[in-house]
Each structure stands twice: as C-alpha cells, then as structure tokens.
Amino acid sequence: MLKLERHAFIIKQLKQHRKVLSAKLSDQLQVSEDTVRRDLKELASRHLLFKVHGGALTIENKILSFDERSVADLDKKRSIAKKAVHLIHDGQVIIMSGSTVNVELAKIIPSHIRVTIFTYSLPIAIELSHHESIEVIFIGGKLNKLAQVTVGIDVVNSVSNIRADICFMGVSGMDVVRGMTEPDWEVAHIKKCMIAASDYVVALCQSSKLNKIERYVVVPTQNIDTVIIDEPLEEDVLKPFEEQGVQFV
Amino acid sequence: MLKLERHAFIIKQLKQHRKVLSAKLSDQLQVSEDTVRRDLKELASRHLLFKVHGGALTIENKILSFDERSVADLDKKRSIAKKAVHLIHDGQVIIMSGSTVNVELAKIIPSHIRVTIFTYSLPIAIELSHHESIEVIFIGGKLNKLAQVTVGIDVVNSVSNIRADICFMGVSGMDVVRGMTEPDWEVAHIKKCMIAASDYVVALCQSSKLNKIERYVVVPTQNIDTVIIDEPLEEDVLKPFEEQGVQFV
DNA sequence: AAAAAAATTGCAAGAATTTGCGGATTTATT
DNA sequence: AATAAATCCGCAAATTCTTGCAATTTTTTT
The missing domain is CATH 3.40.50.10470 (Translation initiation factor eif-2b; domain 2)
Known part of the structure; x- marks a missing residue:
C-alpha cells in the first residue's frame, strides 16, 4: 500500500470517527506503528489532524480543548x-x-x-x-x-x-x-x-x-x-x- | 479513550453542570480517580476550570460564590x-x-x-x-x-x-x-x-x-x-x- | 540499462508519557 | 476530636515515542 493511500485512509477514518489510534491503524494498514506515527506526524505538520499521545484527533477537537x-x-x-x-x-x-x-x-x-x-x-x-x-x-x-x-x-x-x-x-x-x-x-x-x-x-x-x-x-x-x-x-x-x-x- | 477526549468531556460536563466530581468522572470516564485528578490539575493550570476538594468548578463559579x-x-x-x-x-x-x-x-x-x-x-x-x-x-x-x-x-x-x-x-x-x-x-x-x-x-x-x-x-x-x-x-x-x-x- | 541518489520502511534500544496502586497526608464533616 | 473522604507522593508496569541504522524500494541521472 502506498503512502498516499495510507494517508487517505487515515483522513477518512478521522472524518468518520473524529479520532484514530496508532495501534489500530497499524493493524488496519498492515504496517508498523512507526510508519503510522510517521504518517500522522506528516499529516499533523500539514494541519490535517492534531497529533496526541496514542493517536490523533481532528483539528476541531484540538480547538475545543485548547484555551488559546x-x-x-x-x-x-x-x-x-x-x-x-x-x-x-x-x-x-x-x-x-x-x-x-x-x-x-x-x-x-x-x-x-x-x-x-x-x-x-x-x-x-x-x-x-x-x-x-x-x-x-x-x-x-x-x-x-x-x-x-x-x-x-x-x-x-x-x-x-x-x-x-x-x-x-x-x-x-x-x-x-x-x-x-x-x-x-x-x-x-x-x-x-x-x-x-x-x-x-x-x-x-x-x-x-x-x-x-x-x-x-x-x-x-x-x-x-x-x-x-x-x-x-x-x-x-x-x-x-x-x-x-x-x-x- | 485518549487524554484529550477526557479533557473535552470534562469541559463539556462543566459547561453543563458548573461543577464536576472526581469520583463521578472516574466512573463516567472509566479511569482511576488519580487520573481524573491529574486531568483536573492540568486543566486548572490552563485556567479552564477551578479545582476544589472533591472536583472542580467553572471559573465563573469561583467568582460567583463570593458575592453569595x-x-x-x-x-x-x-x-x-x-x-x-x-x-x-x-x-x-x-x-x-x-x-x-x-x-x-x-x-x-x-x-x-x-x-x-x-x-x-x-x-x-x-x-x-x-x-x-x-x-x-x-x-x-x-x-x-x-x-x-x-x-x-x-x-x-x-x-x-x-x-x-x-x-x-x-x-x-x-x-x-x-x-x-x-x-x-x-x-x-x-x-x-x-x-x-x-x-x-x-x-x-x-x-x-x-x-x-x-x-x-x-x-x-x-x-x-x-x-x-x-x-x-x-x-x-x-x-x-x-x-x-x-x-x- | 546501470549506477547513484533519495525515499520508505521496519527494527531495536532507550527515553518519555501515561496510568493505577499502596500508603502517608491533608481536608472536610460531624 | 474522631471519622471518612479526598489528595498527594513515589513507584512500577504498560504503552507510546524518538532516534539511529540498515535493508529495501523508488526515482533520478548518466
């Protein structure tokens, strides 16, 4: 599975569930957790999601919980x-x-x-x-x-x-x-x-x-x-x- | 459940009820009271709530209780x-x-x-x-x-x-x-x-x-x-x- | 087509985070 | 003052993260 496909999958999951877990994604995508983490990191740097310990959340979720x-x-x-x-x-x-x-x-x-x-x-x-x-x-x-x-x-x-x-x-x-x-x-x-x-x-x-x-x-x-x-x-x-x-x- | 989700939940509860109890949150979130306390502590340090013995109150409530x-x-x-x-x-x-x-x-x-x-x-x-x-x-x-x-x-x-x-x-x-x-x-x-x-x-x-x-x-x-x-x-x-x-x- | 360069991926080891628990301590209540 | 509840502290276990590195694949260059 190509990187881009994984990214698309992650975004889709995120839209559906508002959160994703690194461990679960690793299982679903059949790649190591490291790879998942690298994916999440990259998507986070493009502001497509909000990375947290254990997985990631939608951007809106981030806003909701941040006092900024x-x-x-x-x-x-x-x-x-x-x-x-x-x-x-x-x-x-x-x-x-x-x-x-x-x-x-x-x-x-x-x-x-x-x-x-x-x-x-x-x-x-x-x-x-x-x-x-x-x-x-x-x-x-x-x-x-x-x-x-x-x-x-x-x-x-x-x-x-x-x-x-x-x-x-x-x-x-x-x-x-x-x-x-x-x-x-x-x-x-x-x-x-x-x-x-x-x-x-x-x-x-x-x-x-x-x-x-x-x-x-x-x-x-x-x-x-x-x-x-x-x-x-x-x-x-x-x-x-x-x-x-x-x-x- | 991710930490940030818990935080969001706590803030939401607080908005609705003006106060939250550590014991009740522990039950609702299915984590130990210690974890709840740590959450409340963190949120308090960000001035998103006012920590009290047994739970937490909204910031406004803190002031409100004075003129009472x-x-x-x-x-x-x-x-x-x-x-x-x-x-x-x-x-x-x-x-x-x-x-x-x-x-x-x-x-x-x-x-x-x-x-x-x-x-x-x-x-x-x-x-x-x-x-x-x-x-x-x-x-x-x-x-x-x-x-x-x-x-x-x-x-x-x-x-x-x-x-x-x-x-x-x-x-x-x-x-x-x-x-x-x-x-x-x-x-x-x-x-x-x-x-x-x-x-x-x-x-x-x-x-x-x-x-x-x-x-x-x-x-x-x-x-x-x-x-x-x-x-x-x-x-x-x-x-x-x-x-x-x-x-x- | 071959070689070189770049990107991707998994792994291992150590660091960091998170969480629950026991026990000491503080706080609230009566 | 006594009792119960809540908190704090340190620790250990589990999970997650970071980093460097090597193997593999993909892309670019020659």
Whole structure:
C-alpha cells in the first residue's frame, strides 16, 4: 500500500470517527506503528489532524480543548463589539440575538444611552440589567439550556410582533452564495424573523465564520446591511459581498 | 479513550453542570480517580476550570460564590428551600416566583427529577439551565432590572395561560388578617395570577415576614395551602393561620 | 540499462508519557 | 476530636515515542 493511500485512509477514518489510534491503524494498514506515527506526524505538520499521545484527533477537537481559542477569540469578539457600539443611538429599538459577541456588546454600551432592547438570551439580559437607562424586553419561551436562550414557537410569535430600528446578529456562517447560515434549524428560523422585524441588519461576524456554510439558510447576503468583522480583509474577499450591497466595517 | 477526549468531556460536563466530581468522572470516564485528578490539575493550570476538594468548578463559579455571601439570611433561605424541595415530584408542572428563596430552591432540586418549571426570574432560569432533566419555560416581558425578573402585561397574559400543579411563592408580607401582601403593585398582580393558575400554593416565608403587612394584597390567607418557614414558631403565632386552613412546615 | 541518489520502511534500544496502586497526608464533616 | 473522604507522593508496569541504522524500494541521472 502506498503512502498516499495510507494517508487517505487515515483522513477518512478521522472524518468518520473524529479520532484514530496508532495501534489500530497499524493493524488496519498492515504496517508498523512507526510508519503510522510517521504518517500522522506528516499529516499533523500539514494541519490535517492534531497529533496526541496514542493517536490523533481532528483539528476541531484540538480547538475545543485548547484555551488559546477562548482567549484569542475574546479579543476578536471585543473588537467587533467596539465597532458595533457606535451604531447604537438614543431612542432606538434594538433586537439582539443570543451570541457571545452580543454579550460583549451588551457590556460596553455607554451608560447614558437610552434605548429599548429586545433579547431572548439570559446572559445578555443579565448584562443589560446593570444598565440604568436601557429598557430591556425579554422574549420568553422554552429554554435551550446549553445556549441559555429561549427558543420555540413563543419566541417566533413574539419576535414577529416587534418593529425594530436595528438588529445585531451573531453569525455562524456567512457566504457570498448561500448568505447567512445556521447549524440549528430553530435558531435559523428565529433569526429570519428577527431580520424581517428590523429596518437595519448588522451581522457581527468573526473572520473565521466568513465563507463558512452551515446547514440552514437564514437570509441571502443582500438582506444584510452591514457586516462587522474583527480584522481588515483583502479586497478580493470583500468585493463579492460588496457587490451584493453589503457594507463592511 | 485518549487524554484529550477526557479533557473535552470534562469541559463539556462543566459547561453543563458548573461543577464536576472526581469520583463521578472516574466512573463516567472509566479511569482511576488519580487520573481524573491529574486531568483536573492540568486543566486548572490552563485556567479552564477551578479545582476544589472533591472536583472542580467553572471559573465563573469561583467568582460567583463570593458575592453569595452578601445575600442576607442565606442560611434561613436554604433551610426553607430544603423543606420545599420535598414537595417536588416527577411529572409536575411548577411555577416559581422570583424570590431569592426560590433561587436557593432551584439550586438544590435533585438532578434526576423530571418536571416543567415556569419562571420569570433570570437568576432562577440560569440556575435551572444546569439541570439536565428539567424543562424550563421562561415567561417574557419587560425587565425589572433590580429584581432581575420580567413584569408587565406580557407576564400577566402568559401566566394566565398556564395550568400548574404547584406554585412556589416568595413572600414579602404575611398576616392572618390581610393575607399575603406585596410592596409592588405589579408584582402583587402577577402573583395573584400565579396562584389562580396553580392547584396548590406553597409560600416560602422567612419568619421575619410573618405578621408583616405590605401595601398591596395578593390573596387572603386561606388561598395558601402550605407555608414553609425557617424555624419552629410558637403555637400561638401559628394557630390563627391554621384555623384558616394553612398548613405549616 | 546501470549506477547513484533519495525515499520508505521496519527494527531495536532507550527515553518519555501515561496510568493505577499502596500508603502517608491533608481536608472536610460531624 | 474522631471519622471518612479526598489528595498527594513515589513507584512500577504498560504503552507510546524518538532516534539511529540498515535493508529495501523508488526515482533520478548518466
């Protein structure tokens, strides 16, 4: 069996099981463990997998368990929030989705600003409860415990009855062709309603989410007015979006 | 199972339950407690959790447990909650008001119990979001920032549509003649609706609130089924209540 | 086609990591 | 103060990793 075939096999196994064991691969591929290790090492150097003692895991798995992410990511989220806060003005009615970027945004809204904010996220509501001059309306419903947001038909109904000036939306996936996408159907539906209820839509989008496609479409790209990103991007990445009428900040 | 998988599992458990026990993890992961401890130690050194005797807590929890001390009469509230928890049984639909006693109650509901809980209090919802088997329905509305509960017409409407088996109610004032009373008109009105929606009404009443009268009446004494108090009281204090059909625990 | 060079593979030996266990020690609880 | 539980420490066994090297195969060069 050729090296390249082995590599392909390993990647395939990894996709299927999210992890591979050196010993098992040695058996499956009928080569020595040393060879397997050398294969894994090579694939790891090409960032196709994450090598650990005893085998290897997918890259995503690595990210999940490494703290680098949460720290580095927080900076990015804060820098997005910092830009977003300038779009908030006295008298506005605002809808905020339940993303962590919005939690950061909630933290830094200046205390003098007088606005009404609709949200269905517990952490955001808690944050906003410390702001004297913000009127907070919590959108009730069944609680999704992991995300600490309400979901379900009640949320959809409530959101449909709102008329908002601006809407700050966390992003799971953003792509020129497919538009804004979400891995969860219910969330996708709620976001759709939020956008329908708002005059102006702002997407808070970490650059890692750009050109990523999730399972369910929220809205096409042209329904989004402004995308706020954490770092300046090359012109050729932005151009296709801007041709759809999306403004980048 | 690879070390990193264990770590990922621990982090996930922690996210869900805010705490993990070494013994339980050892069982779940099928490794020795020593190994679990070593894992926790490593994760703690990376500031992904906070190690304590017997297990670990989330970083946030570490901070959270400090301001807990500022809550007055915590012991009394906990002793009330301890008694109240025995009234909760599988399959019930429960309404909880927004008192601090109810927060304590929410904390100690056994994890195996399967119930549906309606609440309009952010802290209670946060607490309950860590219980695997409780369905939480949050009642939306305008946020009262100080109490971190929703209020207003939306809450009244929602509560009116609920049919609950039991209702746990924090108490501001309780008097034989005037019944249960509240200093806030809106809260009094909401509590009235809650009681109307419930088959059985439990008042969680610190003894300091007994024979105290607030501005607005919620319901007369006889509408309350059980009052849970923190300390045994003299017969002559209880007797007039019991004559109205109220049971004391 | 032959020779040289490069890459691949398995093996062996020693190093490093991981894990469970017994026993001493510390911590929590009553 | 006593008891039980959890932790820490050192050790040993098992597994995995690294490294150098030799044999083999593949590729390149002449």
